[in-house]
Amino acid sequence: MSGPIKSLDEALACIADGAMLVVPREVSGVPMAATRALIRRGVKRLHLVALPTSSLQADLLIGAGCIDTLETSAVSLGEFGPAPRFSAAVISGTIKMKDATCPALHAALQASEKGVPFMPLRGLIGSDVLKHRDDWKVIDSPFGNDDPIVLLPAIKPDVALIHAPMADAQGNVWIGRQRELATMAHAATRTVVTVDKIHDGNLLGDPLLAAGTLPGFYVESIAIANRGAWPLGLPDHYGVDAEHLALYARMAATAEGFAEYLDRYVYERRAA
Amino acid sequence: MNAAPRDFRSEELLADVIARLIGDVRHVAVGNASPIPATAALLARERGHGRPYVSLLGSPKNTFWTDGARELFDCAGQGRIDVFFLSGGQIDGHGNVNLVSTGDYAYPKVRFPGSFGSAYLYYVVPKVILFRTEHSRRTLVPKVDFISAPGTNAPNVFRPGGPIALITNRCLFGFAQGRFTLDSVHPGHTVDEVIEHTGFEFERTAAVPQTPPPSPETLKLMREVVAPQLAEVYPQFAAQVFGITLPLSAGTASG
Numbered sequence: 001m002s003g004p005i006k007s008l009d010e011a012l013a014c015i016a017d018g019a020m021l022v023v024p025r026e027v028s029g030v031p032m033a034a035t036r037a038l039i040r041r042g043v044k045r046l047h048l049v050a051l052p053t054s055s056l057q058a059d060l061l062i063g064a065g066c067i068d069t070l071e072t073s074a075v076s077l078g079e080f081g082p083a084p085r086f087s088a089a090v091i092s093g094t095i096k097m098k099d100a101t102c103p104a105l106h107a108a109l110q111a112s113e114k115g116v117p118f119m120p121l122r123g124l125i126g127s128d129v130l131k132h133r134d135d136w137k138v139i140d141s142p143f144g145n146d147d148p149i150v151l152l153p154a155i156k157p158d159v160a161l162i163h164a165p166m167a168d169a170q171g172n173v174w175i176g177r178q179r180e181l182a183t184m185a186h187a188a189t190r191t192v193v194t195v196d197k198i199h200d201g202n203l204l205g206d207p208l209l210a211a212g213t214l215p216g217f218y219v220e221s222i223a224i225a226n227r228g229a230w231p232l233g234l235p236d237h238y239g240v241d242a243e244h245l246a247l248y249a250r251m252a253a254t255a256e257g258f259a260e261y262l263d264r265y266v267y268e269r270r271a272a
Numbered sequence: 273m274n275a276a277p278r279d280f281r282s283e284e285l286l287a288d289v290i291a292r293l294i295g296d297v298r299h300v301a302v303g304n305a306s307p308i309p310a311t312a313a314l315l316a317r318e319r320g321h322g323r324p325y326v327s328l329l330g331s332p333k334n335t336f337w338t339d340g341a342r343e344l345f346d347c348a349g350q351g352r353i354d355v356f357f358l359s360g361g362q363i364d365g366h367g368n369v370n371l372v373s374t375g376d377y378a379y380p381k382v383r384f385p386g387s388f389g390s391a392y393l394y395y396v397v398p399k400v401i402l403f404r405t406e407h408s409r410r411t412l413v414p415k416v417d418f419i420s421a422p423g424t425n426a427p428n429v430f431r432p433g434g435p436i437a438l439i440t441n442r443c444l445f446g447f448a449q450g451r452f453t454l455d456s457v458h459p460g461h462t463v464d465e466v467i468e469h470t471g472f473e474f475e476r477t478a479a480v481p482q483t484p485p486p487s488p489e490t491l492k493l494m495r496e497v498v499a500p501q502l503a504e505v506y507p508q509f510a511a512q513v514f515g516i517t518l519p520l521s522a523g524t525a526s527g
Contacts, residue, residue: 025341027330052341053388074371074386079305087383090373099372101391101420103345110342122349123392125429126422130391132377146428179340235332 004171004222008037011192011223015159018068020047022109022157022188026055026078028178030232031163031194033225036266039064047071049157051109051180052102056232056248059083062095063258064266071098071155073105080242080249085258099129104136104152106180111154112187124150160188163228164214165237167195171216172203176236185218194225196234278459280486282441283513284494285458286405287311288486289444293401293437297324297354301344301397303388304330307502307509309357309403314498315490324354331505345389348396351432356397358390358435359404362416365472367423367435367447369394369402370416377418387420394421397433402447407440409471424450442466444483451475456483 012034015021024030035057043066050058050072058075061067063085075086089095107119124130125138125148141147162181167173173193175181185191191214203213227234231241231248251257290312294300300313313326328334329344337343347353360369361384371387373380394400404411425431438445438452442461445452453475457463463480486494495514503510503517510516 028341053386072386074388076385082383082385090383091380093379099386101387102389103342103349103392106340106342106345121392122430123395123421126419126425127387127391128372128377128419129387148429177338177340179338180342181340183340183342 003169004216004219005167005169005198006221006223008034008194008223008225009041011194011221012037012041012161014190014192014220015043015046015161017044018046019158020049020156022049022051022155022160022184023054023057024051024162024178024181024184025053026057026232027235028180029163029165029175029234030055030057030229031161031225032057032230032232033228034161034163034192034194034223035060039066039262039266042066044068049105049155050075051184052100052105055083056245059085059252060266062086062089063252064262067095069096069098071100071105073100073102077245077249080245084249084252088255099132101127101129104150105155106183108152108155109157109183109187111152112156113183116154118151118153120149120151122149155187157184157188158190159220160184160191161193162191163194163196163225163234165195165234166197166199166203167193167219167222168199168201168203168216170202170204171219171222173214173216173219173222174199174203174209174212175214176212178235182214182218185214190220191218193219193222194228195222196224196226196228196237198224278485280491281513282458283308283311284486284491285483286439286441287315287494288490289439289483290401290403291315291319293399293439294324294355295399296320297399299325299327299347299353300355301327301348301353302329302357306357306359306403307506307513308405309401310505311494311498311502313355314501315494318493318497327353328505334505345392348393351396351398353393353397355399355401356393357401357403358394358421359402360411360416360420362411362413363402363404363438364413364416364423365452365474366450367402367438367452368416368419369421369423370418371420372418374417390421393433394435395425395429395431395433399436400434402435402438404438405441407442407466408469412440412469413471414473423447442469445474454480456481458483459485 045068047069111119231244251261362370375381499514
């Protein structure tokens, strides 16, 4: 195949060991098929930025030993309970945790989007989130009078990895109203996308679709992964597989159960 | 104290109290997995004939944001959100909330999911209502182990928002000048019980009133008008508390 559309493993090849990888929150279009492929490939030492939170994706990558540093505002399985591999890894100190708050991650990616070195943000002062972040600074606002404000350095990920409903042959990707996917792509050096399907025609040619389209200009490679967010949902398209997430929560509660989950659902390719 | 037979559930009492705390405002936002605050916000909207505007996060049908997840925070930063709800693994007597971990941060005993948007929204939303149904010395502590978001700040820190109240399964605390005051005790609970199960010091008057039970009109509105709306977002909660079951297609919206 030529152009941006590649096989899943080819598309993921630019995600090197040690890369800073940004991924979206659990409801925005999480590339789960790609995540399983990365685990199968044995990716190591990722600096994962989950914008601004994560669920199954971060938990799986942590449990499979792919993460060195995790930068996010929360990891949880929501109604299915705590994220067990995340909690175990933080308690045992096997990952480096950079605790954040949701708008700080949005703002730090927006700084990269604009090509500026930092963004200011309200809040945070007096919080231990700030206290444990040596990379965040407090200044007196140059436009105020005794007005302390936090500055956040830009986050410039090596790769943004997202899942979306569809793309066209030119590499344009329809993300709909999940605009944070565009912020991620604008901020990252490269963007890898998996999609449920290929759209026949040019997404930018239709004004209704163009407004929700991430232009192919930002996109390095695209792979087709039908229902590639499974077992998470894809907003406005399909819901979560609640039964599977409940099964995951039960199995991942222990290291042995988690290893069995990997054997059954990650290393063994799911039948299409 | 022996409680009189009640014709309402504790979820209905809490929602009624929260709806009163919301008051007359323009916009209430409710976080994920918060069915009781969501009930309260929808009840306030029914009583106000469409005001306040209610945003239920996690429900695409009940949020207007089209500019990505950051729009919520940008809205709040501009003062376009008047009421929000926060909880905590630990909450202390100064209104500090901990959503991160217990023990030493570097070597935690228990790890919670994380701070989410609290380290920002607690500062910029004028009325933050703390909500923690489990009222125990485990959750209401003298001092939190990690401050996800502080209850108060030095006067020079920009802070138009902060906590106004803490509601639990036993009582309602008000919050002002960095301290909680026991405003009322829910029917079936006592002041002594509240003291016994609260890890922090709080103010109280000699005679603490009982939390007024929801009126028959409120219960009717909640059960007949609010519950069906709630069922679209929280089908399990609506079925369990209100006995409302929607046709399958309506209750399984994606998102």
